[in-house]
Each structure stands twice: as structure tokens, then as C-alpha cells.
Amino acid sequence: MTDVPDTFTAADLQAVRTGTGRPLLLTDATVHTLDPVIGTMKHADVLIGGGLVVGVGPGIVNAADDDGAVVVRAAGTTIVPGVVDLSAVSMGARRGEGPGTLAPGAPAHLAVLADTDAPDLDAALRAALTGPERLRAVLRDGMPVVWDGTVLTPASQPDATTDAEGGGAGHVDPERVGVWVDTEDFLHQELTADGRYDETRGGRRHAFQGRYWIDGDRIDYLDDLGFWAFGRFDGDTLHHAGYTMHRRQTR
Incomplete structure (x- = not known):
């Protein structure tokens, strides 16, 4: 440089x-x-x-x-x-x-x-x-x-937060924590309260895992493999990588 x-x-x-x-x-x-x-x-x-x-x-x-x-x-x-x-x-x-x-x-x-x-x-x-x-x-x-x-990194951005142990959990919206499922029931994406996500694809558990950050209607993902992805919320719908997902209702 x-x-x-x-x-x-x-x-x-x-x-x-x-x-x-x-x-x-x-x-x-x-x-x-x-x-x-x-x-x-x-x-x-x-x-x-x-x-x-x-x-x-x-x-x-x-x-x-x-x-x-x-x-x-x-x-x-x-x-x-x-x-x-x-x-x-x-x-x-x-x-x-x-x-x-x-x-x-x-x-x-x-x-x-x-x-x-x-x-x-x-x-x-x-x-x-x-x-x-x-x-x-x-x-x-x-x-x-x-x-x-x-x-x-998102953890060094002004809108990011860190957890009590300094582990770098991102912005978490409690209203969006839960399991999001696409319309074909192929992709299940769990957003956890500690700023982590865990994807099940076609029944294959833990296909992708990593951290996430939510800023308004945007969600950014940093997978443990090192790649980045994003999605957008539209009301009760999450659009990500061509999938349209809704949060699974708890019983």
C-alpha cells in the first residue's frame, strides 16, 4: 500500500x-x-x-x-x-x-x-x-x-457489539431469533440469541454455521469457512440466496 x-x-x-x-x-x-x-x-x-x-x-x-x-x-x-x-x-x-x-x-x-x-x-x-x-x-x-x-470486520464496525466474553456476537434482534424455513422445506436456518446461525439443507444438519449481524432489514453472515453472505427481511419474510423463508412457529 x-x-x-x-x-x-x-x-x-x-x-x-x-x-x-x-x-x-x-x-x-x-x-x-x-x-x-x-x-x-x-x-x-x-x-x-x-x-x-x-x-x-x-x-x-x-x-x-x-x-x-x-x-x-x-x-x-x-x-x-x-x-x-x-x-x-x-x-x-x-x-x-x-x-x-x-x-x-x-x-x-x-x-x-x-x-x-x-x-x-x-x-x-x-x-x-x-x-x-x-x-x-x-x-x-x-x-x-x-x-x-x-x-x-463487522465486529469492528460501529454498529456491531461483542458478547460478555469478547467473542464477537453480532447485533441480535430478538424478534428474528428462531428457525427460518424456506417454502420448499429444503433450507432450515436457525438464528440463535448468541449471534450464531446453523443451517440444515435437505436434511443435512450443520451444512453451514457461523456468525450473523442484523442491521435494520439486512442480515450479514460470516460462515466459519470464511465466506460472506447476506439476506433481507421483508416483514415476516427472509430472502436469502434465492430462498424465501418464514420463521417456524413455536408450539
């Missing part, structure tokens, strides 16, 4: 974590928006709020105090979209809709690299795709998942 002094520091991360609900402003970076109208800007700011790109361009930092924004200095870095949707580009999707650009209104998925690793757009995208160790920061929905080159 190329060193960029005084950017994306531990103090910055702490400010982001304690600034829940406040806008986040990355200031003084080169920004490749991949938006056909905005294009690339030097010494630009990216304002993030509510998981979306709120504004992009030079001078936004002048209103940072008025907006109560958390300001992170990004001089010497290049910012690119963290998700590139080639189908949206080729089909001419409406600006600011869906991932793939950093236009205002787009989801705040972005990656940050040192300028020396990203002299132009092609080099920036290539470095982001092939050299993850070069990433200074990555934000998903405006929340850090990589910071100062370090991958942040």
Missing part, C-alpha cells in the same frame, strides 16, 4: 463512527464520477448522507460547518465508484439511479486509492480490481468497510 500521510487516519475513522446521522465529507481528492455529465474533477469533495452521494465537486467543504459534516481530508487520493455497472452504462440508465457512478443521488459505494497508484481512470480501476492491498478506503452505502488499508 502506498503511504498517503494524514489521510483516512484512525482519528478520522473514530469521527465517522461517532458521527452517526451526520453527513460525511471527503475533501480535496481527484474524483472519477463515471457520470457522463460530471466526468472527472480535481481537488473535489464528495458529500455523503443517508447512504447516498449528496453532492460532488469543489468547494462543498465551505459549507461543512453549516451542515455539521464529518470532514475527512482526502488530499493525494483518487476516488472511484466502488461498483461499476457496465449494463447501466451501455443501456443509458438515468443519471443518479443505481450504482455505477458517483453522481448525486447514487448509492455511496466508493473506493479510494493513492494518486500514485491511480494516475488516470484506467489505472485507478485496474488497481482497485487487481490490487486490493492498495485501497486506502472503501465505503459501502457511505459506511467504511476498509479504512487506512485495513479491512474492517
Whole structure:
């Protein structure tokens, strides 16, 4: 990882974590928006709020105090979209809709690299795709998942909790603890009160086991084998990996 002094520091991360609900402003970076109208800007700011790109361009930092924004200095870095949707580009999707650009209104998925690793757009995208160790920061929905080159596990995210023994149990929603069963009775997924899950597939017990975290309607899984997965709750329904599940009623 190329060193960029005084950017994306531990103090910055702490400010982001304690600034829940406040806008986040990355200031003084080169920004490749991949938006056909905005294009690339030097010494630009990216304002993030509510998981979306709120504004992009030079001078936004002048209103940072008025907006109560958390300001992170990004001089010497290049910012690119963290998700590139080639189908949206080729089909001419409406600006600011869906991932793939950093236009205002787009989801705040972005990656940050040192300028020396990203002299132009092609080099920036290539470095982001092939050299993850070069990433200074990555934000998903405006929340850090990589910071100062370090991958942040859910246990180190601001919304995660730890159990009394420090074992890293995630957010647990008591209303969603229990056994969830898909409509074909193939997949049984038990969410336990200690932040663990245990899947039975086609009668094969303990097919997958690991930890889970619930944030609003989203559930993230970290399997003991090391892979990640996610699902979404829609009322009394859990959608995960193509399965539609409902919680089994206790008798």
C-alpha cells in the first residue's frame, strides 16, 4: 500500500463512527464520477448522507460547518465508484439511479486509492480490481468497510457489539431469533440469541454455521469457512440466496 500521510487516519475513522446521522465529507481528492455529465474533477469533495452521494465537486467543504459534516481530508487520493455497472452504462440508465457512478443521488459505494497508484481512470480501476492491498478506503452505502488499508470486520464496525466474553456476537434482534424455513422445506436456518446461525439443507444438519449481524432489514453472515453472505427481511419474510423463508412457529 502506498503511504498517503494524514489521510483516512484512525482519528478520522473514530469521527465517522461517532458521527452517526451526520453527513460525511471527503475533501480535496481527484474524483472519477463515471457520470457522463460530471466526468472527472480535481481537488473535489464528495458529500455523503443517508447512504447516498449528496453532492460532488469543489468547494462543498465551505459549507461543512453549516451542515455539521464529518470532514475527512482526502488530499493525494483518487476516488472511484466502488461498483461499476457496465449494463447501466451501455443501456443509458438515468443519471443518479443505481450504482455505477458517483453522481448525486447514487448509492455511496466508493473506493479510494493513492494518486500514485491511480494516475488516470484506467489505472485507478485496474488497481482497485487487481490490487486490493492498495485501497486506502472503501465505503459501502457511505459506511467504511476498509479504512487506512485495513479491512474492517463487522465486529469492528460501529454498529456491531461483542458478547460478555469478547467473542464477537453480532447485533441480535430478538424478534428474528428462531428457525427460518424456506417454502420448499429444503433450507432450515436457525438464528440463535448468541449471534450464531446453523443451517440444515435437505436434511443435512450443520451444512453451514457461523456468525450473523442484523442491521435494520439486512442480515450479514460470516460462515466459519470464511465466506460472506447476506439476506433481507421483508416483514415476516427472509430472502436469502434465492430462498424465501418464514420463521417456524413455536408450539
